[in-house]
Amino acid sequence: MSKKIGIVRFLGTNCDADVMKWVLGSGQQAEYLWYQDQFNIENFDQIIIPGGFSYGDYLRCGAMAARSPVMKSVSEFSKKGKPILGICNGFQILCEAGLLPGALIKNESLKFKDEWAELIVAEEKSFFGKQMKKKQTLKLPIAHGDGRYYNTGDGLKKLQDQDQIWLKYQKNPNGSLLDIAGITSESGNVFALMPHPERAVFQWMGSSDGVYFL
């Protein structure tokens, strides 16, 4: 059955159209959600927060977007246990909004990095568990300046104990702790990753592993 997916747009979001193309191409329905508006959570089966430079990364990546009206609805949506996927800047926004633990800080190299990354699925979580099995490897592109996952010692331990580490880099590109590329919330319905599945949909793009994420 086809799902209805809400795609959040902030000022400065720049992967919104890519995600729209990806979602529609997979046969699902989709609608943009404007950052200034709240939405009816009953109308959607899933929310995706795409990548980009919301508010030009002013203050901190994702900090201003996390405080915009649409995130009130996203938060409600999360409380209902419905699935939310954050990609790149979407990951940063979810951390800033407190829907995911930890933070994403500047890459160790202090430089923006664009390259193909080999990932390994660290946990089969309920929502994507059907498609992605533990230890499965995936090839996805990364493109970020602030993708280094950071958390406190206790925070990391909690992530490990509760199986919240979702995806890991085979070769760490940014200095992220425990090679983390993606995590899930404690409740298991909020997912986020730095790599871009919407840019790996067909072989001609370099990989089609993005299909596992819809």
Place this chain on the structure above:
Amino acid sequence: MMTENLKKYRLTSEEYELAKKSLGRELKDIEWPLFSALWSEHCSYKSSKNHLKKFSFRNSMTPDMDGENAGIIDLGYGEKIAFKMESHNHPSFIEPVQGAATGVGGILRDIFTMGARPIALANYLCFGEKSAPRMNDLMSGVVRGISMYGNCVGVPTVTGQTNFNSKYNQNILVNAMAVGYFSEDMPLALSKAKGLGNYVVYVGAKTGRDGVGGASMASASFDNDTESKKPNVQIGDPFFEKLLIEACLEVLKLNLVVAMQDMGAAGLTSSSFEMSANGEVGFTLDLKSVPLRDATMTPEEILLSESQERMLLVCEPKNYEKIKSVFSKWNLDATILGQIHNSKNIQLKWGDEILTEIDPNVIVKNAPRYDRPFEKWVNENKVEKNIEPLKKINKKYQKENLNWIYNQYDQRVCARTAQACESPIAFVQLDQTKRGLAIAVGCRPEIMKMDAQIGALDAVYYPAFQMALQGAKILAVTDCLNFGNPQKNKIMSEFVASVEAIAKASLELNAPVISGNVSFYNETLTENIISTPATGMVGIRDSVEDLIPTHFTSAYESVLCVTYSWVQSYVYVTEKENQVAQFNLDVSANVPQFIELCQLMDQKIKKQDVSISAIRSCGLGGIELTTQKMSKDLIIFEKAVELNSDYLLKDQFYQFLLTTTDVVGVTDFLNEHFKNLKNKNQLFKIEVVGQTIEAKI
């Protein structure tokens, strides 16, 4: 006072006399900056315009867009492409991060001001020796500027070329190219103002003091004091640009706009004067209404500010509120500055006070033209001298890894990228028809240094050849002509030879030069750069799904080399060793025909199921450096024992390598395919040069 003004506004006394004659009176204070900006080399093309006419060739896919911001290619099936390349050399040398960033921002605005959505960026960079003063900072700054801006606006940087030569030690080159896409439902926007009573509306970011006098700064040579020119450099904000792209494309799609023009060099002055001159209508312009970052700015500063992310548009009064609400949705201003009136004059006002009233044609169309002296081109640099053959390839002939540059560019945002910076040319997929748009930049300074005419031909031929090898047909060319001081006979001669060579190659390949930019005065304390006519081009292929890779894909395959000898040189070797090069040109070669055959070969390979697993053109440094570039995933090249190092390093234009498991079958196929070239002369050659092997770790 007069001498002071001439110096301050960088006008010659002859130009001042011409200005006075055109106006029929003495210049008012406010008019000095207008003439200064619009008659600068940068805005008026006064030294080059007479020669740029040589690019007038157009074909059925390229409508004449004279006076517009970029050239257009009609791809059929409702798809169109706009593209252009532009220099930002002077600002980047003064302040590399902002200089390069605003270069990207400016070229993007040239594209979306026409109504196209930017889908790809490319760049062409020339740096000096790494040991030169400031060079490391300049390099890392320029790359950071490009990356910061392009990544944030969400337009992928898909290809580029980076050159190093001591001749750029004191004057680096930063050329940025942008490609825009029109789908069927996207209207083309023009810059011709029209419609009595229509509003002239300012949209985008507020105006500040940055970049005041930038156009005339960019039209002068450098001295020792670049530090003091920093206030001439603009500051860019890619976040604003992203908002401006979305808002502009939205109002265009809603058909709310009559004309649109970005504020580039010379800011509000050039955009308003060009809109007025192109549309042959005049309007009022109240400078006091311009949204300012600093309320103390004077009318002169407002006119000349090159603050970024601003546009001027003309709309019918009934549509203004709708336009305003779209821009306010994207958090941007839309302010009325004036109205189109009955006279052809532009009336500059400060509230109720009239500052001046002037016919833009006096300035735009009466701009001075110079026929700078030049000599007819003779191939003077072709020194033939035998060089001691190299016995061994040592470290200095190893490929320099430039991934630290390309890895800072987001190459895949927009989800159209099929091939990017890891390959010689890029491919992006077009939304509607799924065809592949090939994008490349060219010009090899090492060859330009040897011979401007051959170098400029090569600047078109070589990227077209690279495209052809992967099955793309070149469609059109843009150029960015970076030269030294045009008042020097030698420089002007190289300029004219380059323009004529590019025009010739573009005609031969049926790929018109549809847009471009000239950057003169790349000179610091009388030291001129190598004349560098950088080119950008786009081509088309029916799909992106079956591109033959440009890297080795498996070990134990034969590597075949196909050569069509037009020029032979030792350029790469000599660049490192500072020797005179051997440079042989065979005038009987028909390079355009060879390029066309290469392009047709790709289709045949697919149809006839010929076993070719990788293909790549040989660049400077010959087979040796090209095979290093083709190595991937620990699959490397092992040369055939009988070939010596000297042979492997020699550059042959044009030459390509391919890998296969079927040497006999592929050789037969190539002989048959290229038979027309083969029969005519002895320039064509196929040989096995080695094989792919697994690297020992």
